[in-house]
Amino acid sequence: MxxxxxxxxxxxxxxxxxxxxxxxxxxxxxxxxxxxxxxxxxxxVPDFRCSNPAADELGRKCGWNAEEEMNYTVILPDDSVDPLYFSQCLQYDTNWNQTSVSCTDPIRNLTSYSNNNMTVTSCTNGWVYDTTGSSIVTEFNLVCDxxxxxxxxxxxxxxxxxxxxxxxxxxxxxxxxxxxxxxxxxxxxxxxxxxxxxxxxxxxxxxxxxxxxxxxxxxxxxxxxxxxxxxxxxxxxxxxxxxxxxxxxxxxxxxxxxxxxxxxxxxxxxxxxxxxxxxxxxxxxxxxxxxx
CATH class of the missing domain: 1.20.1250.20 (MFS general substrate transporter like domains)
Structure with a gap:
C-alpha cells in the first residue's frame, strides 16, 4: 500500500x-x-523599600539625599536576620513627625531606641520601587510576603x-x-x-x-x-x-x-x-x- x-x-x-x-x-x-x-x-523585580510618607517629609525638611534618608529611617538589621529582607520588608514603627526627631542620626535620638525596645512593623504604606517602568511586581506589589x-x-x-x-x-x-x-x-x-x-x-x-x-x-x-x-x-x-x-x-x-x-x-x-x-x-x- x-x-x-x-x-x-x-x-x-x-x-x-x-x-x-x-x-x-x-x-x-x-x-x-x-x-x-x-x-x-x-x-x-526592581530594588524596593518601604514607603513612609512621614519619613519622606522629614527627609525633605532635613535636606537629606536618598542615601541619607535610607540610612536614617530604614531599619538596621542585627546579625541574626537577613539584612535584605529587613531593609525591604520592615520599617521602624515610629512617628517621624514627632518633635523629638532630629535631623542628625534621628534613630539614636529616639527614647525607644535608646531603651533597646524599638519596634518594627511591615510596610503598611506599600513600597517605593527604584524603576522608571512598571511590571506586575510593582503594580500588584508582589514582594515580601x-x-x-x-x-x-x-x-x-x-x-x-x-x-x-x-x-x-x-x-x-x-x-x-x-x-x-x-x-x-x-x-x-x-x-x-x-x-x-x-x-x-x-x-x-x-x-x-x-x-x-x-x-x-x-x-x-x-x-x-x-x-x-x-x-x-x-x-x-x-x-x-x-x-x-x-x-x-x-x-x-x-x-x-x-x-x-x-x-x-x-x-x-x-x-x-x-x-x-x-x-x-x-x-x-x-x-x-x-x-x-
Whole structure:
C-alpha cells in the first residue's frame, strides 16, 4: 500500500511549497517564546523599600539625599536576620513627625531606641520601587510576603501547557491541523490581550492560565518532534519527507530562540509591562491570515 511518504519521495520531500509553508510556521514558534519566558520582563523585580510618607517629609525638611534618608529611617538589621529582607520588608514603627526627631542620626535620638525596645512593623504604606517602568511586581506589589505570587503567575502558564498538550493531539486529529492551528492562535491572542488589561492579580493569573492552555496548541500544531515524544503528527513534519523532518524540527526550535532574542529587544524599548504584553501578543492576530 502506497503511503504519503512514498508519494513525497516521488514528487519531492522538501520542495518550494514545503519550504514556504515551513517558513510561515516558524513565525508561530517565534511569537510563542514570550508566552513561555516573558515573565522575565513582565515580572521584573526592581530594588524596593518601604514607603513612609512621614519619613519622606522629614527627609525633605532635613535636606537629606536618598542615601541619607535610607540610612536614617530604614531599619538596621542585627546579625541574626537577613539584612535584605529587613531593609525591604520592615520599617521602624515610629512617628517621624514627632518633635523629638532630629535631623542628625534621628534613630539614636529616639527614647525607644535608646531603651533597646524599638519596634518594627511591615510596610503598611506599600513600597517605593527604584524603576522608571512598571511590571506586575510593582503594580500588584508582589514582594515580601506576597513574593510567591510571582512564581504562581508563571506556574499556572506551565500548568496550562501541560493540560493543553493532553487534548491538542486529539483535536488536531479530530478536526484537522489547520482549524486547530487557527482557533488556538485566535484564543491565544484574545487571552493575551486580556492579560494586558487585567485589573487585578486574580484576573491576571486566570487569563495567563487560559492563554497557556491554548497557546501550546498553536505551537505544537507547527511540527512534530518524533513519535516517541508527541503521539500525533503535526503540520510541518507531515508535509516534509522523512529525510528532512529532523532538520525542520531543529530549525523550528531555532525560531523559538530567535523569539527570545526579539523579546529582549522589544523589552529594552518598552518598560511598561502592559504595553509589552500587547506588543508580543498582537502578532498572533496577523497569523489568522494563514487561513488563506
Amino acid at each position: 502506497t503511503s504519503f511518504d512514498n508519494v513525497l519521495e516521488e514528487i519531492g520531500q522538501f520542495g518550494l511549497f514545503q519550504k514556504q509553508l515551513f517558513f510561515l510556521m516558524c513565525f508561530i514558534s517565534v511569537v510563542f517564546s514570550p508566552i513561555d519566558v516573558g515573565i522575565v520582563f513582565l515580572g521584573f 506576597d513574593s510567591w505570587k510571582l512564581d504562581l503567575s508563571q506556574s499556572v502558564v506551565n500548568l496550562g501547557f501541560c493540560l493543553g498538550s493532553l487534548f491538542i493531539g486529539y483535536l488536531a486529529d479530530r478536526f484537522g491541523r489547520k482549524p486547530c492551528l487557527l482557533v488556538s492562535l485566535l484564543i491565544t491572542a484574545i487571552f493575551g490581550v486580556l492579560v494586558a488589561f487585567a485589573p487585578t492579580y486574580s484576573w491576571l493569573v486566570t487569563f495567563r492560565f487560559l492563554q497557556g492552555l491554548v497557546s501550546k496548541g498553536s505551537w505544537t500544531s507547527g511540527y512534530i518532534l518524533d513519535m516517541s515524544y508527541y503521539c500525533h503528527p503535526i503540520l510541518v513534519a507531515e508535509i516534509v519527507g522523512l529525510d528532512h523532518r529532523r532538520t525542520v524540527g531543529v530549525i523550528y526550535q531555532v525560531a523559538f530562540t530567535v523569539g527570545l532574542l526579539a523579546l529582549a529587544g522589544v523589552a529594552y524599548f518598552i518598560n511598561n509591562w502592559r504595553w509589552l504584553q500587547l506588543a508580543v501578543t498582537l502578532p498572533n492576530f496577523v497569523f489568522l491570515a494563514y487561513y488563506w
